[in-house]
Amino acid sequence: MHKIVIVGGGAGGLELATRLGDTLGKKKKAEITLIDCTKTHVWKPLLHEIAAGSMNPDKHELEYMAQAHWHHFRFRLGRMDRLNRRKKEVSIAPYEDEDGKEIIPRRSFQYDTLIISVGSTTNDFGIKGAAKHSIALDTQEQAEVFHQKLHHAILKAQTQKKAIQPGQLEVVIVGAGATGVELAAELHKATREMTAYGIDRVNPDRDIKISIIEASPRLLPALPQKLSHSVELELRKLRVHLYMGERVTEVSAKGVKTHSKRFIPSALVVWAAGVKAPDFLKKIDGLETNPINQLLVHTTLQTTRDDSIFAFGDCAACPIEGTDQFVPPRAQAAHQQASLLFKSMKLRVKGKTNLPQYTYKDYxxxxxxxxxxxxxxxxxxxxxxxxxxxxxxxxxxxxxxxxxxxxxxxxxxxxxxxxxxxxxxxxxxxxxxxx
Known part of the structure; x- marks a missing residue:
């Protein structure tokens, strides 16, 4: 059977594996394999709610193994780190437990068609201290780590004998895109809910501060100004501190410094500014990538140097026809591309080479x-x-x-x-x- 390997179980990759499994996999026309480095899937736009504590991930996560069983595809746990295009083979790094003990050895998987949909990670642009002293919200694990830090900070403030120190209960969010502003609003609500459950020594209006730092002159710089203005009014009502036109130059354990010499004390820093594709994609076995590691693809979503390898979603740089721009890294684009690839895979299994072209539609x-x-x-x-x-x-x-x-x-x-x-x-x- 034609072997289709999908690397990355985000929204697009998982939807595609499910649809292909229900059709080609169920009818034994193709062998569908999904590879991901985690055991469960949570819709990425929900991560800010998990970080704030207003959503319990146990109620919303999906088990990859169960989904594969129900929908006629195979799931393999691991992180792709190597590619051999000559052998048409992907290699998965050994899987280790929390103590560093190897549980699953290195494995390789053959493919006839490889689809890469590994999403994106936060880009800290090499800012001093950002990687060490801030938390990104790329994964469920990171969101849960942030929630634990926030919860512990509030519990510590409740029980300590000394007064609350500057920055002890201040959250600084670097980046005023959708993730940053949604997290700020969710934190405002969640911290007030949290302190209502017997946390009587912490006054959220007085002690808990939320700040957003953005290098652009306005919130949501990629979206229309009217939308940005409406969100800004709402955040100011919630007394969220907004620092627009400020570029972060350093993050430390004590807070954040900006280019204007401003220092904002904070024990909790979330980095939500900029994205890039995972580093392992950079020139992987000769595939063409751009400066933020995205794989360059044609409008068929085939990579520019290998027609057997497709890429879509945030990890792909797909041209918008008739322009010199690329499709923005947005969930709606990944969903549209997954639908197109579903049609393309049915054609490839039949041996067809004339594949449909992707046209981005902004809804x-x-x-x-x-x-x-x-x-x-x-x-x-x-x-x-x-x-x-x-x-x-x-x-x-x-x-x-x-x-x-x-x-x-x-x-x-x-x-x-x-x-x-x-x-x-x-x-x-x-x-x-x-x-």
């Missing part, structure tokens, strides 16, 4: 401020351009994006039952994670 953006607000802009030919939305309609549309992802993985009935179950159980649970 707009949504920014969720938790219970405070949701804003967005919708784009489409029916509206003749862009339409600004906010409030209930915007929140409903934001929630529907997650439901669409779940339906792609589980189907309508399973998603509906899960939604009803969550509505019932949520009433009997704390509104914030307390451990």
């Amino acid at each position: 707009g953006s949504l920014v969720n401020m938790g219970e405070y607000s949701t804003v967005g802009n919708l784009m489409g030919s029916l509206m003749g351009g862009s339409m600004f939305i906010e409030g209930f309609v915007a929140r409903l549309m934001y929630q529907s994006l997650y439901k669409m992802h779940l339906m792609a993985l589980h189907g309508f009935m399973s998603t509906a039952l899960q939604t009803i179950a969550r509505m019932i159980t949520r009433r009997t649970e704390a509104q914030v994670k307390l451990h």
Whole structure:
């Protein structure tokens, strides 16, 4: 059978593996293998809620092995670090436990078609101290680590004899993109929920501070100005400190320094400024990459130097037809590309070489401020351009994006039952994670 290997179980990779498994895999027309370095999947746009503690990841994570069993593909645990294009073989590094003991030895997998969808990681641009003293929100593990640090900081402030020190309960978020502003709003709500459960020596309005530092002159620099202005008004209502036009030059254990000699004390720094593809992709076995490690691909999503290797999502640099720009690293692009590759793989299995071309469609953006607000802009030919939305309609549309992802993985009935179950159980649970 034709061997299709998908590396990366993010939203796009997992949706593609599921659809291919339900068709080609189930009918024994192709052998589908998904490789990922973690055992479970959580939708990446939820990570800021996990970090704040307003979402329990145990309730929302998906087991790759179970999904593979239900949908007729194979799952293999490990991190790809080598590629041999001549042998059509990917190599997976040994998998170790928390103590560094090898659990799974190095393995290799043959492919007829390789699809790389390993997403992106935070780009700290080599800023001094950023890697050591800040936390990114690229993975579920990082989000949980941040939540633990936040929770411990509040518990320490509650029980210590001395007064709360400057920066002890201040969170600094570097980067005012969607992740940064959504995290700031979610932290405002979650810290107040947390202190309501017997934390009586910490006054969130007085003691807990949230700051955002952004090198651009405004929030959400990649999105329309009206949307940016609306989000800024909401954050100022929440008393989030905004430092616009400030470029971070150093991060230390005590806080953050900017180019204007400003120092913001903070024990908790989140780095949410800029993205890049994982470092292992840089010139991997001769494939062409750009300065942020993205694999260069044609509009068929085939890599420029190997037609048997495809890449999509944040790790791919796909040209926008008729321009000198590339498709932005956004979830909607990965979803569109996964749908195109589903069609392409069915053609390749049949031996066809004339594959469909990807055309990027921008349907707009949504920014969720938790219970405070949701804003967005919708784009489409029916509206003749862009339409600004906010409030209930915007929140409903934001929630529907997650439901669409779940339906792609589980189907309508399973998603509906899960939604009803969550509505019932949520009433009997704390509104914030307390451990």
